[in-house]
Amino acid sequence: MNKFGMFIHWGIYAATGQHEQALARYDMPFDEYDSLVESFNPTDYNPEEWVLLAKNAGMKYICFTTKHHDGFCMWDTKHTDYNVMNTPYGKDVLKMLADACQKHGMLLSLYYSNPDWHHENGYNMRSTHQWKSRYPEFGDTEKYREYVKKQLQELLTGYGKIYTLFWDIPPQIEDPSLNAYVRSLQPDILINDRGWDKGDFSTPEREVPDGERFSRMTEACQSVGEQAWGYREDEDYFSVRFLTSSIDKIMAMGGSYLLNVGPMPNGKIPEKAKNILERVGDWYTRMGGTLEDHDAAPYPFRARGGIPFIATQKNGKTYIHLYNGAPSSAFSFEVAPAFLPKSARLVNDGRTLRVRYGLLPGWGGAQGLANGPYLSIADIPCDEFENEPLVIELEW
Ligand code: GLC
Numbered sequence: 001m002n003k004f005g006m007f008i009h010w011g012i013y014a015a016t017g018q019h020e021q022a023l024a025r026y027d028m029p030f031d032e033y034d035s036l037v038e039s040f041n042p043t044d045y046n047p048e049e050w051v052l053l054a055k056n057a058g059m060k061y062i063c064f065t066t067k068h069h070d071g072f073c074m075w076d077t078k079h080t081d082y083n084v085m086n087t088p089y090g091k092d093v094l095k096m097l098a099d100a101c102q103k104h105g106m107l108l109s110l111y112y113s114n115p116d117w118h119h120e121n122g123y124n125m126r127s128t129h130q131w132k133s134r135y136p137e138f139g140d141t142e143k144y145r146e147y148v149k150k151q152l153q154e155l156l157t158g159y160g161k162i163y164t165l166f167w168d169i170p171p172q173i174e175d176p177s178l179n180a181y182v183r184s185l186q187p188d189i190l191i192n193d194r195g196w197d198k199g200d201f202s203t204p205e206r207e208v209p210d211g212e213r214f215s216r217m218t219e220a221c222q223s224v225g226e227q228a229w230g231y232r233e234d235e236d237y238f239s240v241r242f243l244t245s246s247i248d249k250i251m252a253m254g255g256s257y258l259l260n261v262g263p264m265p266n267g268k269i270p271e272k273a274k275n276i277l278e279r280v281g282d283w284y285t286r287m288g289g290t291l292e293d294h295d296a297a298p299y300p301f302r303a304r305g306g307i308p309f310i311a312t313q314k315n316g317k318t319y320i321h322l323y324n325g326a327p328s329s330a331f332s333f334e335v336a337p338a339f340l341p342k343s344a345r346l347v348n349d350g351r352t353l354r355v356r357y358g359l360l361p362g363w364g365g366a367q368g369l370a371n372g373p374y375l376s377i378a379d380i381p382c383d384e385f386e387n388e389p390l391v392i393e394l395e396w
Contacts, residue, residue, distance in 0.1 A: 045267025057281025071118025
């Protein structure tokens with residue numbers, strides 16, 4: 001699976017300036033919410049800008065919210081009037097995005113919410129996120145599944161090749177016929193685990209604890225904003241440091257990463273979000289592919305001092321991911337292979353680091369003698385890269 005993608009949460013909810021679930025979170029009356037349909041007119045929408053922003057950040061795919069929990073559809077669907085064609089804008093924004101992706105070699109993935117607060121059969125008492133259904137007492141999920149299939153037919157045949165399908169909110173009903181149908185329309189598609197069966201890949205969200213290398217294909221997701229996935233006017237943005245650490249960790253564990261932005265009602269990505277993406281992208285680009293297509297390191301490395309790191313291996317070289325940075329200018333191994341690396345390099349800027357092998361007096365051993373000898377990598381510029389994790393390449 002490709003490692004880095006852009007998640008985009010965009011719908012009429014952007015105009016609330018609050019949250020993609022504003023209808024529920026702020027308990028908005030349906031009439032008030034639906035009036036957003038009459039004003040949705042993103043005259044500054046230029047999906048090429050989104051695609052180029054993603055591309056310049058080193059991202060390979062874009063995952064777009066075709067329908068969120070509100071049930072509003074961002075494409076020209078024939079199966080409900082509650083869609084973007086019936087706004088003053090009146091254009092198929094998904095088609096425009098698909099064309100821009102095609103033009104710039106960007107893969108397109110589709111997000112589709114199972115909860116649907118608008119559809120008369122959308123209510124599913126077994127699942128979560130059912131807070132605002134217009135028809136809470138109905139909910140024939142069989143009929144709803146027929147609707148979903150008809151919509152998938154449009155989404156998976158009208159917009160070119162679709163890279164992944166991101167179902168949201170597991171319906172807690174097992175029905176493999178849905179993914180089977182998806183695969184019949186898009187044989188190469190990868191499907192996540194929030195749908196009607198386990199799918200192909202897992203989707204941990206927001207905080208992902210430190211751990212072992214993922215045993216299953218995994219795509220973590222996180223937004224640049226702490227509060228919402230959709231546009232929020234008063235958003236609290238994450239630091240570049242926080243995001244790059246998170247990305248480095250997840251990718252070193254073998255996962256992929258979807259980094260989300262919520263475009264404004266006019267179609268533009270907020271300046272702050274754009275700026276974060278550019279800076280994260282600058283770091284990611286300097287990593288030069290070391291975060292992609294690697295294996296776990298073949299040696300049982302262990303660091304002195306409990307410094308968190310993950311070791312990976314690619315093309316015979318080892319990469320030490322100090323995802324929380326380096327607390328000092330040396331990184332010492334407690335357990336390392338019996339032979340020494342030929343050289344060490346800081347991937348962040350390509351500079352050579354010093355490979356040192358010797359006694360370290362900081363850890364007194366028997367009779368107070370200096371312990372060791374230890375392998376350590378010295379001359380790490382631990383103060384120079386405040387906004388990003390450090391990655392050390394070892395050549396053997
Ligand atoms: C959660 C939220 C939803 C968001 C999604 C992104 O499921 O309910 O608003 O779209 O996470 O992964």
